[in-house]
Amino acid sequence: MLExxxxxxxxxxxxxxxxxxxxxxxxxxxxxxxxxxxxxxxLAGISLLLPATFGLNATTAIVLLAGIYYGAMYGGSTxxxxxxxxxxxxxxxxxxxxxAMTRKGRAGAALAIAAIGSYIAGTVSVVGLMFLAPPxxxxxLRFGPPEMFALMLLGLLVxxxxxxxxxxxxxxxxxxxxxxxxxxIDPMTGFFRFHYGLVELGDGIGVVPVAVGLFGLSEIxxxxxxxxxxEVLKPKLRELLPSRQEWRDSVWPIGRGTxxxxxxxxxxxxxxxxSSFVSYAxxxxxxxxxxxxxQGAVEGVAGPESANNSATSGAxxxxxxxxxxxxxxxxxxxxxxxxxxxxxxxxxxxxxxELFWGFIASMYVGNVVLLILNLPMxxxxxxxxxxxxxxLYPAILVFCVLGVYAVNGSVVDVWLxxxxxxxxxxxxxxxxxxxxxxxGLVLAPMLEMSFRQxxxxxxxxxxxxxxxxxxxxxxLVGLGLLLLSLRPILTRGMDWRRRLGHEANPGxxxxxx
Amino acid sequence: xxxxxxxxxxxxxxxxxxxxGAQESFPTHPLSxxxxxxxxxxxxxxxxxxxxxMEKILKQPVVxxxxxxxAGAVGMSFVxxxxxxxxxILLALSSISxxxxxxxxxxxxxxxxxxxxxxxxxISADPTVLVVQADRPWKSVKEFVDDAKKRPGEISFSxxxxxxxxxxxxxxxxxxxxxxxxxxPYAGGGPAxxxxxGGHVDALASGPAVVLPHIKAGxxxxxAGWGTNRIEALPxxxxxxxxxxxxVEFYIWAGVFAPSGTPANVLRTLRDAVRQSVRxxxxxxxxxxxxxPIAYMDAPDFQKFYDKDAKMLADAVKRVGKIAEKK
Amino acid sequence: xxxxxxxxxxxxxxxxxxxxxxxxxxxxxxPHNPGPGFLPxxxxxxxxxxxTVVVAFGGNSEPLSSLGWGExxxxxxxxxxxxxxxxxxxRFGYRLTILLILVVLFGVVERKRPLPVAVLSLALSLGSFYxxxxxxxxxxxxxxxxF
Numbered sequence: 001m002l003e004x005x006x007x008x009x010x011x012x013x014x015x016x017x018x019x020x021x022x023x024x025x026x027x028x029x030x031x032x033x034x035x036x037x038x039x040x041x042x043l044a045g046i047s048l049l050l051p052a053t054f055g056l057n058a059t060t061a062i063v064l065l066a067g068i069y070y071g072a073m074y075g076g077s078t079x080x081x082x083x084x085x086x087x088x089x090x091x092x093x094x095x096x097x098x099x100a101m102t103r104k105g106r107a108g109a110a111l112a113i114a115a116i117g118s119y120i121a122g123t124v125s126v127v128g129l130m131f132l133a134p135p136x137x138x139x140x141l142r143f144g145p146p147e148m149f150a151l152m153l154l155g156l157l158v159x160x161x162x163x164x165x166x167x168x169x170x171x172x173x174x175x176x177x178x179x180x181x182x183x184x185i186d187p188m189t190g191f192f193r194f195h196y197g198l199v200e201l202g203d204g205i206g207v208v209p210v211a212v213g214l215f216g217l218s219e220i221x222x223x224x225x226x227x228x229x230x231e232v233l234k235p236k237l238r239e240l241l242p243s244r245q246e247w248r249d250s251v252w253p254i255g256r257g258t259x260x261x262x263x264x265x266x267x268x269x270x271x272x273x274x275s276s277f278v279s280y281a282x283x284x285x286x287x288x289x290x291x292x293x294x295q296g297a298v299e300g301v302a303g304p305e306s307a308n309n310s311a312t313s314g315a316x317x318x319x320x321x322x323x324x325x326x327x328x329x330x331x332x333x334x335x336x337x338x339x340x341x342x343x344x345x346x347x348x349x350x351x352x353x354e355l356f357w358g359f360i361a362s363m364y365v366g367n368v369v370l371l372i373l374n375l376p377m378x379x380x381x382x383x384x385x386x387x388x389x390x391x392l393y394p395a396i397l398v399f400c401v402l403g404v405y406a407v408n409g410s411v412v413d414v415w416l417x418x419x420x421x422x423x424x425x426x427x428x429x430x431x432x433x434x435x436x437x438x439x440g441l442v443l444a445p446m447l448e449m450s451f452r453q454x455x456x457x458x459x460x461x462x463x464x465x466x467x468x469x470x471x472x473x474x475x476l477v478g479l480g481l482l483l484l485s486l487r488p489i490l491t492r493g494m495d496w497r498r499r500l501g502h503e504a505n506p507g508x509x510x511x512x513x
Numbered sequence: 514x515x516x517x518x519x520x521x522x523x524x525x526x527x528x529x530x531x532x533x534g535a536q537e538s539f540p541t542h543p544l545s546x547x548x549x550x551x552x553x554x555x556x557x558x559x560x561x562x563x564x565x566x567m568e569k570i571l572k573q574p575v576v577x578x579x580x581x582x583x584a585g586a587v588g589m590s591f592v593x594x595x596x597x598x599x600x601x602i603l604l605a606l607s608s609i610s611x612x613x614x615x616x617x618x619x620x621x622x623x624x625x626x627x628x629x630x631x632x633x634x635x636i637s638a639d640p641t642v643l644v645v646q647a648d649r650p651w652k653s654v655k656e657f658v659d660d661a662k663k664r665p666g667e668i669s670f671s672x673x674x675x676x677x678x679x680x681x682x683x684x685x686x687x688x689x690x691x692x693x694x695x696x697x698p699y700a701g702g703g704p705a706x707x708x709x710x711g712g713h714v715d716a717l718a719s720g721p722a723v724v725l726p727h728i729k730a731g732x733x734x735x736x737a738g739w740g741t742n743r744i745e746a747l748p749x750x751x752x753x754x755x756x757x758x759x760x761v762e763f764y765i766w767a768g769v770f771a772p773s774g775t776p777a778n779v780l781r782t783l784r785d786a787v788r789q790s791v792r793x794x795x796x797x798x799x800x801x802x803x804x805x806p807i808a809y810m811d812a813p814d815f816q817k818f819y820d821k822d823a824k825m826l827a828d829a830v831k832r833v834g835k836i837a838e839k840k
Numbered sequence: 841x842x843x844x845x846x847x848x849x850x851x852x853x854x855x856x857x858x859x860x861x862x863x864x865x866x867x868x869x870x871p872h873n874p875g876p877g878f879l880p881x882x883x884x885x886x887x888x889x890x891x892t893v894v895v896a897f898g899g900n901s902e903p904l905s906s907l908g909w910g911e912x913x914x915x916x917x918x919x920x921x922x923x924x925x926x927x928x929x930x931r932f933g934y935r936l937t938i939l940l941i942l943v944v945l946f947g948v949v950e951r952k953r954p955l956p957v958a959v960l961s962l963a964l965s966l967g968s969f970y971x972x973x974x975x976x977x978x979x980x981x982x983x984x985x986x987f
Contacts, residue, residue, distance in 0.1 A: 179887065
């Protein structure tokens with residue numbers, strides 16, 4: 001403990017030294033800008049700016065990249081809340097209640113809660129990173145294909161809690177999303193599936209064009225042509241801050257989101273994207289008024305945003321503690337380290353204490369910087385909403401196209417966004433939810449891959465899922481959740497029968513005492 | 514002295530009146546160095562230091578463009594179909610030879626064919642190294658092979674993807690050794706490494722740079738290398754050749770290509786530029802940092818190396834066949 | 841009665857049938873050794889099942905005629921702009937494409953006055969290009985004459 005604090009003070013001395021601090025701030029600003037751009041998320045941001053770090057020394061480079069990462073996560077929530085356009089895949093859930101809050105005039109509150117929740121989650125998770133990195137990392141490594149499969153299945157079950165409307169419709173949308181995820185090269189056998197000659201579809205449909213199209217573009221398509229344009233909201237200063245009730249409602253979601261996000265984030269792979277989905281579902285399930293979700297419940301913003309940010313710290317755990325690239329973003333960070341001559345590995349903490357602790361300290365600093373940057377910006381951003389919609393939406397459209405194109409430099413993505421926009425328009429017209437599609441798309445590759453990898457490992461024997469303790473536990477939990485979720489259907493079914501009984505014998509009811 | 518003379522000649526060439534015939538001096542505007550893999554990978558890490566050094570020599574910006582997708586096929590077919598004027602060049606890895614073969618296997622129209630690209634130079638060639646999980650019992654290749662023969666199809670290995678370089682490397686060893694291993698493909702080199710570190714598979718064929726820290730920390734044990742010579746950082750690890758496997762050689766190499774049909778003088782300029790770049794101290798330092806030895810080969814030698822490598826990989830791909838049909 | 845849900849559900853069922861057909865062209869394999877077509881086929885069946893459930897219970901939803909398509913013409917124009925963007929982005933370059941789209945959207949679709957249209961379109965297209973290409977070094981396509 002004492003040693004950790006000593007190391008931390010070493011780290012802070014590094015992180016707060018003017019050049020490093022400057023780069024942290026610059027990284028945060030760039031990251032926010034990048035994150036505000038629809039679709040361009042932290043991975044794209046870091047990849048784009050990786051070359052710019054070549055001239056810097058190792059610590060500064062890593063601090064800059066980490067700042068971009070955090071900034072992008074903060075920035076992504078801004079467009080989600082204000083315009084229903086996900087800044088990146090993980091912000092999709094924030095779009096739902098965040099935008100609903102904006103329509104009710106509570107945009108400022110939503111932005112503020114998102115920023116503060118992100119700050120708390122970011123800081124707490126860095127503490128977790130500090131103290132728990134090595135043991136957690138070894139635990140995380142034990143997540144093999146069967147465990148991943150169980151986790152993905154759990155993620156799917158989360159859908160049962162996410163949806164407000166008809167279960168069948170949500171499940172159908174999830175199946176659709178999963179099918180979208182099957183497009184591309186099958187990683188197990190090399191077959192191209194459903195690609196119709198387009199080499200660019202070889203890697204499948206990207207999450208970014210789908211999320212931006214299904215959420216952002218569909219919103220524009222539905223709203224732009226309305227006979228009466230949406231009200232121009234003129235928020236007063238007082239309304240920018242969250243009300244006391246909103247604060248109170250956010251406390252537990254932030255706490256739960258932080259823990260949940262961190263745990264999901266440490267799992268190797270891209271599982272951290274689903275942290276916001278899981279948090280939304282958990283909040284909805286635990287809420288006493290679940291029908292508020294989707295109409296502007298502040299818990300639907302506080303939980304997912306916190307989960308998002310703590311998942312980003314969690315994602316660094318395996319990378320820093322063991323030198324394992326636990327996902328595409330840590331992989332790019334590791335590459336950045338290698339370019340600067342540092343080989344990340346299990347001995348990183350002991351061999352490069354300055355880098356490790358400087359990195360951690362700069363994460364604290366980064367969170368503070370972003371909070372300071374973002375809170376005042378709330379006023380600025382909300383004022384953007386004063387622009388009449390007919391002038392606003394073409395500008396938004398331009399940024400959507402820009403963002404979607406910038407990720408891969410491919411026009412196929414722009415086409416995809418347009419197609420998904422049209423699809424989202426139709427789906428919402430016909431009263432289907434679009435969030436399960438995105439969840440399905442995100443889960444599909446990991447779900448299928450871990451399923452078939454597990455069977456490859458066990459040579460076709462399904463017992464592998466029960467023989468391994470972690471996987472078996474998660475599957476049991478999933479089964480339990482599934483049964484719990486079915487209970488309302490059963491009880492509702494009984495209500496239906498009882499009601500029918502009343503209608504058939506109305507006279508009997510009065511007669512009974 | 515030589516490089517300076519060449520540079521002076523190049524500058525002269527560029528400064529000559531442009532009105533002389535249709536042949537303008539190459540290059541007159543920025544070039545794109547296309548990397549068909551995402552940032553942070555081996556190809557990207559090799560291209561990044563190369564670009565600014567080539568820029569110094571060619572006196573025109575050399576921009577690294579990542580065009581990712583389909584295990585590299587998107588970027589490779591982009592350059593294969595690009596205008597052969599020398600302004601769009603490719604930095605490819607050895608998987609370039611595998612993709613058209615895999616396409617043939619699936620009766621697909623190939624994304625590109627090997628004769629659409631002409632080699633300019635080889636930059637680096639990382640011999641792969643066979644590592645096993647540290648708590649598995651095998652301490653030498655012989656023990657590994659013997660055990661594999663006793664339990665065919667049970668010892669597992671991870672790879673960066675089916676028909677990928679790491680998969681093919683293992684296949685090139687397993688075939689002459691007469692053993693059958695269990696292949697568990699992952700989505701990339703990173704996850705493949707994570708898998709073996711977590712003990713979910715037994716073995717992995719990998720480029721040396723990423724596994725070195727784990728070998729030093731005792732988590733992985735190296736058994737043999739696929740190179741002609743021993744790996745510099747692992748002097749105690751024998752090569753397959755030394756152990757008697759004569760034709761088992763595999764490098765994850767990175768080379769520069771241009772679309773076929775690029776005029777000869779443009780090719781010459783590019784070759785010269787690359788030749789000088791690999792001698793540049795900045796470039797050498799950058800490659801040393803990512804622990805990738807420079808193994809330069811100019812076009813004619815590279816062509817021979819590349820043809821031989823392509824044939825070996827094509828045979829391996831055909832041998833592996835269509836996995837889904839086998840069982 | 842033609843209700844919203846019935847139409848939606850039927851569309852899903854049709855899609856499911858189409859996907860199932862495509863999926864069974866790939867090697868499906870067995871549950872012990874699933875091939876590339878296994879999970880897609882399974883999912884297509886699931887989609888079909890859920891779609892059928894939606895149709896079955898679809899009698900309770902709104903009638904199809906109650907759906908308003910008033911914003912449809914605007915929507916088509918915007919989609920057209922997106923399609924144009926996809927086609928023109930790499931041929932004409934970013935700035936020109938975006939300029940054209942904005943002029944059409946501001947001027948034709950929203951019918952604002954010419955001067956504000958021109959100013960806004962130029963400002964947005966050139967400004968966004970400068971911010972992202974020059975300052976943030978995002979690769980945006982340049983069209984003919986490097987514009």
